[in-house]
Amino acid sequence: MQFKEIIGQQEVKLRLINSVTENRVSHAQLFLGPEGSGSLALAVAYAQYLSCEDKQPDDSCGVCSSCRKYHKLMHPDLHFSYPFFAKHKDDNALTFIEQWRQAFTANPYLNLDIWRGYLDAENKQANINIAECHQIIKKLSFKPFESVYKILILWLPEYLDKEGNALLKVIEEPQPNTLFLLVAQNQDQILNTILSRTQLVKIPCLNFEDIKTEMLTRHHQTETAASEIAYLANGNMTEALAMLQQDTKSYHELFVQWLRLCVSNKGLEVLSFVDQAAKMGRENQKNFIRYGISFLRECCLLRAGAERIVKLPEHEMEIAKKMSGVINLSMGQAVIAELETAHYHIERNANPKILFLDVSLQIIKILHLKIVPQGNHYIPN
Known part of the structure; x- marks a missing residue:
C-alpha cells in the first residue's frame, strides 16, 4: 500500500516520511488512532516506504520488487500479528494469514467486526494468545531476509493479555534493523509495560471534507449523499464505507x-x-x-x-x-x-x-x- 492510496492524513504522512529521510526511525512505534482513521493502512504504507528500493520524495515507488511483494502482503520481511479466534491452543496469526490478506486487501479500514466476518468466530473471544507471542519472538530472532528492515505490524495490541509481557525483551532489545509497529485504538487498554517502550504516533480522525471527497470521487455518490455520509461517519471511514452498503x-x-x-x-x-x-x-x-x-x-x-x-x-x-x-x-x-x-x-x-x-x-x-x-x-x- 502506498501513502497516496490513504485518505487524508497529510501531516502524519509527511512526519513518517521525514523520519525515514532524516534517519530517525524508532524501533518500536505505536500508531494510535480512532477506528476508521486509517492507522493500519498508514502502518503498512510506512513499512512499504521503509523497504522500498527506489524511494520517491513523497511515497514508495510502487513498482520495485519490494513494493510488488508489499502490495500482495507477501514480503518475507513483513509480518503481521492480530487478534484471532483460536480453535486450538497452538493457533497463531499464521493460521489465519490468508484470511488476513483477503480482509485487508478488500478494506484497509477494517475493524474487529469486519475481521470476525472472515473467520469462523462462533461465540469465541478475540485475543492474541501466548502461542502467538512465542511465534513473534521466533520470527524476529532472525536477521532480515532481503530488505533493510524486518517489520512486525501488530494490530490491536489491546487484545494482548498479560501474556504480552513475554514480548518485552524483544521489543526493548530487538535484533538490528527490526521494527515493531503497533496499531491501536485505545491507549488505556494497552499493557503499560509495552506502552512505555514505544514511540507514540498520534493519528486523528478524518475530517468532513476528506470523507466527502472520497465519496464523490471514488464511490461516485451525489453531492447530497456524500455530504450526509461524511456527516454521519463523524471522521470514521469504516462507518462511511459501511453506509455505502x-x-x-x-x-x-x-x-x-x-x-x-x-x-x-x-x-x-x-x-x-x-x-x-x-x-x-x-x-x-x-x-x-x-x-x-x-x-x-x-x-x-x-x-x-x-x-x-x-x-x-x-x-x-x-x-x-x-x-x-x-x-x-x-x-x-x-x-x-x-x-x-x-x-x-x-x-x-x-x-x-x-x-x-x-x-x-x-x-x-x-x-x-x-x-x-x-x-x-x-x-x-
Whole structure:
C-alpha cells in the first residue's frame, strides 16, 4: 500500500516520511488512532516506504520488487500479528494469514467486526494468545531476509493479555534493523509495560471534507449523499464505507418530518411514521438515529451562537436554524438523551415498533408538552 492510496492524513504522512529521510526511525512505534482513521493502512504504507528500493520524495515507488511483494502482503520481511479466534491452543496469526490478506486487501479500514466476518468466530473471544507471542519472538530472532528492515505490524495490541509481557525483551532489545509497529485504538487498554517502550504516533480522525471527497470521487455518490455520509461517519471511514452498503436515501427529511409530527402531536401520523421506521432494517435504523443525534447537536450549537463550527449542508442548515428557534438547549439535550438510549436498544435487537413508538411519545412529551426531565445541564431559554 502506498501513502497516496490513504485518505487524508497529510501531516502524519509527511512526519513518517521525514523520519525515514532524516534517519530517525524508532524501533518500536505505536500508531494510535480512532477506528476508521486509517492507522493500519498508514502502518503498512510506512513499512512499504521503509523497504522500498527506489524511494520517491513523497511515497514508495510502487513498482520495485519490494513494493510488488508489499502490495500482495507477501514480503518475507513483513509480518503481521492480530487478534484471532483460536480453535486450538497452538493457533497463531499464521493460521489465519490468508484470511488476513483477503480482509485487508478488500478494506484497509477494517475493524474487529469486519475481521470476525472472515473467520469462523462462533461465540469465541478475540485475543492474541501466548502461542502467538512465542511465534513473534521466533520470527524476529532472525536477521532480515532481503530488505533493510524486518517489520512486525501488530494490530490491536489491546487484545494482548498479560501474556504480552513475554514480548518485552524483544521489543526493548530487538535484533538490528527490526521494527515493531503497533496499531491501536485505545491507549488505556494497552499493557503499560509495552506502552512505555514505544514511540507514540498520534493519528486523528478524518475530517468532513476528506470523507466527502472520497465519496464523490471514488464511490461516485451525489453531492447530497456524500455530504450526509461524511456527516454521519463523524471522521470514521469504516462507518462511511459501511453506509455505502445500506439504503442511501436521505435521513434528513425523514427525521425533520418526525420532529414536526412530535411537536404538533399528530397521533395518527406518528403511528404511520413508527410503522415506516420499523421496516427500515437495523443498520438503517441505527444510522437514522445517529443522524438525528448529530443534527440536534448542530441545532444546539446554533442556539448557543456557535454557527461558525456547525458542519451541515446548506439546505440542512436552513432547517436547523428554524429548529433551533423552536427547540431550546434543555429540550435538545433531553431529545438527544432519548435517541442515544434508543440507539443502544437497537443494537441489542429491541422490537423496533415498540421502540420507535416509545421514543416518539417521549419526544412529544418534551417538544409538545414541554416536560423536560430533571437533571439537564441547561436552563430553558
